[in-house]
Amino acid sequence: MPVRPQSVPTLRAPLPVAPTLTKLGRAIRSLELPAIEKIAEELMGDAFQVLISTMLSAQTKDPVTLAASLRLFKVAPDPASLARLTTARIEKLIYPVSFYRNKAVHLKETARILVKDFGGQVPTTMEALLTLPGVGRKTANLTLIVACRSADNICVDTHVHRIANRFGWVRTRTPEQTERALYEVAPRKWWATINLHLVTWGQHVCKPIYPQCGRCLLNDTCPKIGVVREGRIA
Ligand code: SF4
Missing domain, CATH: 1.10.1670.10 (Helix-hairpin-Helix base-excision DNA repair enzymes (C-terminal))
Structure with missing residues (x-):
């Protein structure tokens, strides 16, 4: 039995x-430390990179998030350079994070919106962060805490x-x-x-x-x- x-x-x-x-x-x-804290320490708390790493970290193990983030930021360290990449290139750079295809689409679109609507800066309110594709409360809260010292x-x-x-x-x-x-x-x-x-x-x-x-x-x-x-x- x-x-x-x-x-x-x-x-x-x-x-x-x-x-x-x-x-x-x-x-x-x-x-x-968890990956996002390590990334924030290594990258001096750059708000854009904290936001992107947090998006990558969903359903993904920490070492994979860390490696993918560092690969991506070597090529695209800011919203303008990320917005210029094709989704296929982003997919290759962030693979094997979970849902890398969806995440590549969200990352490119987020970068485009940051450039177009927020002057290339990460917004500092929950309301504005939640307008970005693929950004939920967990990502928004962590970005505000780690990058904006909220x-x-x-x-x-x-x-x-x-x-x-x-x-x-x-x-x-x-x-x-x-x-x-x-x-x-x-x-x-x-x-x-x-x-x-x-x-x-x-x-x-x-x-x-x-x-x-x-x-x-x-x-x-x-x-x-x-x-x-x-x-x-x-
Ligand atoms: S449930 Fe978690 S916090 Fe509680 S004793 Fe076990 S390991 Fe520790």
């Missing part, structure tokens, strides 16, 4: 937001959505709901850094399947909501 997976039983309270983020902030210092945004991707629910901070079904809920429960001073902390933790420890609870500093207190099975520690 097949064995049904059991949720890890928990009666624990939600983790406190600020102390948990403080602990994670210390813990991630020794871990490799402290007023929370960027929620799948890691943030999953871990905020595991911690008991939110009870939500979609990243959009999680973003809205986090504005209510997280102190404002943490808004801009929640993404960096939870994405880094999610990539290294609190993984989507088989989270590494046995080597996690939050293991004794984390309510692990929705965790079906913990990873084995070698």
Whole structure:
């Protein structure tokens, strides 16, 4: 008879937001940064390149995003030069990121709009960013946080959505709901850094399947909501 997976039983309270983020902030210092943070560091936070890298990163592993971004920016470091490339050339430069064909179309069109409507600059409001093709709230929030140094945004991707629910901070079904809920429960001073902390933790420890609870500093207190099975520690 097949064995049904059991949720890890928990009666624990939600983790406190600020102390948990403080602990994670210390813990991630020794871990490799997510691709977008690395790109922002390497490229001095160039807003255009942060925007384009974030668009490339959707559904794509970090090393692939990083390599594709660097290949593309060697040839097209700004909106005008990207707008001049053919979509076929962009496809070749960004392959093998996921959905590279669609992304090539969106990148070219975004570059064209930036040149035509925004004077070659990346807009600095959510409203304007959302008018660009292929740009959703996650990309817009991350661009505002990383490139524009905004402290007023929370960027929620799948890691943030999953871990905020595991911690008991939110009870939500979609990243959009999680973003809205986090504005209510997280102190404002943490808004801009929640993404960096939870994405880094999610990539290294609190993984989507088989989270590494046995080597996690939050293991004794984390309510692990929705965790079906913990990873084995070698
Ligand atoms: S790895 Fe386990 S203990 Fe650590 S944060 Fe994730 S679910 Fe909680």
